[in-house]
Amino acid sequence: MYIVLEGIDGAGKSTQITVLKQWLEDSGIEVETILEPTDSDVGVLIRKMLQDPNATKENFQKALGLLFAADRLMLMDKIDNEEYCNKVIISDRSFYSSLVYQKPKDWITEINKFAKQPDLVLLLDLDVDLAIERCSGEDEFEKKSFLTEVKNNYLELAKEFNGNKNKFKNNNENINDNKNKFTIINANNGPKKVQSDIRKVVAPLLGFCVSELD
Numbered sequence: 001m002y003i004v005l006e007g008i009d010g011a012g013k014s015t016q017i018t019v020l021k022q023w024l025e026d027s028g029i030e031v032e033t034i035l036e037p038t039d040s041d042v043g044v045l046i047r048k049m050l051q052d053p054n055a056t057k058e059n060f061q062k063a064l065g066l067l068f069a070a071d072r073l074m075l076m077d078k079i080d081n082e083e084y085c086n087k088v089i090i091s092d093r094s095f096y097s098s099l100v101y102q103k104p105k106d107w108i109t110e111i112n113k114f115a116k117q118p119d120l121v122l123l124l125d126l127d128v129d130l131a132i133e134r135c136s137g138e139d140e141f142e143k144k145s146f147l148t149e150v151k152n153n154y155l156e157l158a159k160e161f162n163g164n165k166n167k168f169k170n171n172n173e174n175i176n177d178n179k180n181k182f183t184i185i186n187a188n189n190g191p192k193k194v195q196s197d198i199r200k201v202v203a204p205l206l207g208f209c210v211s212e213l214d
């Protein structure tokens with residue numbers, strides 16, 4: 001199973017993935033975690049570029065979109081690898097981040113058409129002012145106006161996706177229509193409440209009944 005946590009900078013993705021991984025492993029489930037951008041040469045280049053004052057400019061963003069797509073493609077063998085088929089893969093970000101941080105959407109969708117569709121997307125929805133308080137401010141994206149636009153893009157994407165599951169069907173995955181694939185989690189709560197809300201969504205997909213939730 002391929003689970004993705006999405007959200008603006010500072011939403012709490014890394015924090016929640018660490019706790020979720022430990023809970024699942026304590027429950028006897030093998031878990032692999034992924035972080036986008038990766039620590040590959042492409043990922044290192046991306047992180048350097050994110051600090052460039054021009055990072056939000058149109059052509060710079062298009063170049064970033066290509067680099068994120070390339071960095072992501074190298075992950076696909078890992079995600080599709082048979083040794084992972086019996087594991088839960090939890091990823092900190094996915095091609096949905098490219099859809100909401102970069103543009104135009106149709107081009108971003110095209111250059112990511114070989115990216116695997118997650119089985120579940122958990123959108124950690126955080127107030128932008130809280131995000132700015134939590135971020136270091138080193139990255140050019142960590143600005144209130146830009147993160148406000150990204151947050152709105154996420155919420156629009158969730159509305160579109162849950163309203164029309166076939167919209168993002170690509171050529172290597174069928175959208176399973178009986179899942180609410182883009183679940184919004186209120187990330188303004190404390191870490192334990194956020195984790196509890198996440199477990200209530202993840203548990204049924206893994207065959208856990210709610211009473212097993214500690």
Ligand SMILES: Nc1ncnc2c1ncn2[C@@H]1O[C@H](COP(=O)(O)OP(=O)(O)OP(=O)(O)O)[C@@H](O)[C@H]1O
Binds near residue numbers: 009012134
């Ligand atoms: N629910 C929460 N309440 C208060 N602080 C939180 C909460 N979750 C995370 N934090 C704090 O906010 C900061 C950012 O958390 P974290 O690194 O998990 O976010 P992130 O979404 O992975 O960020 P980024 O996308 O920028 O890497 C950390 O200092 C973390 O301790």
Ligand SMILES: Cc1cn([C@H]2C[C@H](O)[C@@H](COP(=O)(O)O)O2)c(=O)[nH]c1=O
Binds near residue numbers: 009036093096141142
């Ligand atoms: C995968 C991906 C990420 N980004 C942006 C989002 C963040 O501002 C940075 C780094 O991510 P982190 O969670 O802070 O480590 O990269 C993006 O613009 N497009 C993407 O596809």
